[in-house]
Amino acid sequence: MKQVCVLGNGQLGRMLRQAGEPLGIPVWPVGLDAEPQAVPFSQSVITAEIERWPETALTRELARHPAFVNRDVFPIIADRLTQKQLFDKLNLATAPWQLLSQKSEWPAVFDRLGELAIVKRRVGGYDGRGQWRLRADETGQLPDDCYGECIVEQGINFTGEVSLVGARGHNGDTVFYPLTHNLHQDGILRTSVAFPQANVEQQAQAETMLCAIMQELNYVGVMAMECFVTPAGLLINELAPRVHNSGHWTQNGASISQFELHLRAVVDLPLPQPVVNSPSVMVNLIGTDLNYDWLKLPLVHLHWYDKEVRPGRKVGHLNLNDSDTARLCATLEALVPLLPPEYASGIAWAQMKLG
Template identity: 80%
Template sequence: MKPVCVLGNGQLGRMLRQAAEPLGIQVYPVGIDAEPESLPIAQSVITAEVERWPETALTRELANHPAFVNRDIFPRLADRLTQKQLLDQLNLATAPWQLLADKAEWPQVFSTLGELAIVKRRTGGYDGRGQWRLRANETDTLPDECYGECIVEQGINFLGEVSLVGARGHDGSTVFYPLTHNLHQEGILRTSVAFAQADAAQQAQAESMLSAIMHELNYVGVMAMECFITPEGLLINELAPRVHNSGHWTQNGASVSQFELHLRAVLGLALPQPVVAATSVMVNLIGTDVNYDWLAQPLVHLHWYEKEVRPGRKVGHLNLSDSDHPRLAAALNALVPQLPQEYASGIAWAVEKL
């Protein structure tokens, strides 16, 4: 089996490597400044855990690698302008939007999009960074350099947020996990809940939309699609051409994790429909020191990234899975006194979903 080089050596690359070990597959998460001659690049399949990267000796070599899967798709989806244009091209529902090119456009923006505008940098920006929620009297707070480098969307009064994680193989076959319900606070994913059986209508709509995107792009591997729930159906918020934070529950809640599924897809291995037999909850650990007392809970699986703990930084996650909802709720509630106070609301949200 060919080795896999993963452009990017953060936690996603680490978890891809962990998923590969039982299969006897060598995975090399590599930083963008790595020396190409130190890696088995010529013999490898190339994938990425990041959508954007600067030009370095490594990325210049990879740019011409014939086995760099999805190479030309990454820049298209990393730019929110071209990502939105793709959704419009496919007639897929998304929040009304436009390019924000000049300050003089604001009256027309609010006239067209409504009283709340969501400004997003075209490239970069994640976990709430590079985004602004603005009303008509707040536009002066937007930095001047944003004009021409941002899109602006209509603020959506959504009922909830869900994501769909799916995969497409080289042969065009697709498989999907059940929809995941997500809670974001200050733009950062805090908690996810995935049921073995999702709402049938929402699941069907989401699978249809993500299938259309992956087929149009001839995409291979795992892709995640974040959506708003509205009374009219799902609206696509953003796409991620990679394994995704909201799919971390699959490590302990599905027969095949999103990380193994991605490796199977890019290597041309079998892509069976993952089996999900129970409800799963994922709690992101953000700027929080590790506490091994969490392991006293029999349902808790700790995934620690061994990163320096800093405010706002994702340093790990906890997965819990059980078909017995009262037992799952009890395990979640038992974590509350073992975590900083800011986790209580996210855990209460998850318990309420059960």
């Protein structure tokens, strides 16, 4: 029997465990509270749900384990500096950028990158944390400890954001889901919309880029690539070497979810192209209390993470999919009064995307 240990025990590890059950694959998410004697890591394949996992004696051992798939890839992608250097090496389109080493570089930064600079910590920082949008008169807001530990990018005037979730097997074969359209607010993904047929040109460009990255790294498993949509084509924003929030719609909207696809890849099971037959919408639940009235709507699938509800914290998501976009839009409309007011704009955006 194949077994998988997951570095990290957040919601992604939880959903990997759920996906393993029907396959007969025991999945062991490993966090701070894991008991070493209860985790059969010596007989397991090792993967991760997050780029920076909890630090314990057990997780250190797992991170060195010879069966840790992509062990040497994580440091490259977890550091935005080496991630950007990878894009440049492969001649893949991304926002112009540079390492931000010292304060004296600011005049040259704005000369080169334009009036809006996006500063990102090299490691850590997600969901809008560890990032700053600065103009020339605002650089004093940046903490001193950022210098040498951040990259700075040109602020891109994009028309939309999309992500591609794909997987590569041990034999080098790759499969991809259709592009997902994403709406972020304050750096946090609020809503995603996916269609069975994506824009052909964008899908082809995205698949070519992500395939090149996975092949270069000899990567195995699911990887997500976030992109800006611009008139000149897609620009890669960031990579995630794991299952990703923008792929959660696949749990109910595809024949194989991203979580099952990742497990299949890392334990070397067949990796067919997932089938997507209808449009899907995913609504992130952020700092919002559980409300079972959502389930009165027949298209709604609730995925609750059983985490303490705190402002800004992802505590669950709702998936909706249907071949009838009018019915999908009507269900989204019926959700609005069942959610806090700040969800209305994201739902309106999804309805607009569904047309």
